[in-house]
Amino acid sequence: MRIDVLTLFPEMCEGVFSTSILGKAREKGIVSLNAVNFRDFSGNKHNSVDDTPYGGGGGMVLKPDPIYNAVEHVLGITPNEEDNRRSDEEVSVKPRIILMCPQGKTYNQKIAEELAQEQHLIFICGHYEGYDERIREHLVTDELSMGDYVLTGGELPALTVIDSLVRLQPGALGNETSAISDSFSTGLLEYPHYTRPAEFRGWKVPDILLSGHHANIDIWRREQALLRTLERRPDLLETAELTMKDKKTLERLRNVDKPE
Template structure:
């Protein structure tokens, strides 16, 4: 799986992709993550990538040409399953979307800044627009990192325990059950006896019941009306 990320702040993405699971995926050859500086495709001495919006108003808008040049250069090298624009008015990222994206191969991700990018880039090139929540961030870099992390961890072989991702919150439409580890008794706070019983069917039943209850308390919107 390959990600090509276009940004005016490539340094902002160095750390998220240089540690933990994402680094492991790259070292195993299971994922490639390439960050491209949009200013490399800007003209003029100042390498400007933004200008005032037509029609007036506050803020600046990212220009068509630098994005178009970078996108066309990348498209000349390979085909992309999706060209994604990170934007607050996009489709909200969730686990089913991450699962669906994990079955694809090549992605390009556009990171906006300021008031956004010229609509013509969205109309001509973008195939999918994704939001990470109903709030506004300073740019699309952190949301892009979230998308990459959510998708890459689902690639077979990335996690040491491949069944781990299958039991995460939201995979079955529920939040995850409480989890515990050693010691079994910490300052009088004990692990539930069922988890120490060795009775796997009963443990799985307990976990399912706990997941239902936690979801009912914290995210009732995830449950059908007949389950609330």
């Protein structure tokens, strides 16, 4: 998998790319992570990438030409001297180009699992007031948001998305089952975990986890995942893939605190 991040602050990305799971995956050649400073593609002597908006208003808007030039550089496309627009054929073979912005689709694990199948992703991280609309309309394939709040730039959201994608790549995690049981991967929140010591300050590990009976442990973990989701994120149960046994368990859990 190859991931390119178009940013004005490549140093923000490089630190993350070289650390922890991302750093190890990069060293193993599982993923190629690249930060591209699109200021280098401004095409003007002042290296400016933004300008005042037509029609007036506050703030500055990112110009389309530095972004387009940077993407074409990443794709190895040499603009024609007479026409800087890419051909329909070039557009048809481009990778997923993702715009990080508050107006995008809210990111979730389902989107992560979809994007993790791609061979090449390009993230565009903006700053200032916003993007020239021609970037949104004619260049990007996806718009993603991390939630209903505004950040200074797109780097932190992009890095969050990238981290969630890389850990889904085969060989990126030391334990290949970890990603499968993570919260949201099954549509439910993850069950609680315990480790040594078996008793800490009077708090004991549930006996079932010490029993060595793996079938019963699996049943307990599924029930705990259902219970935790019911208590903390009941909205997830509306779309989670539930078996008949799960539904019966949920019915029982919902009736636990009801009076006789």
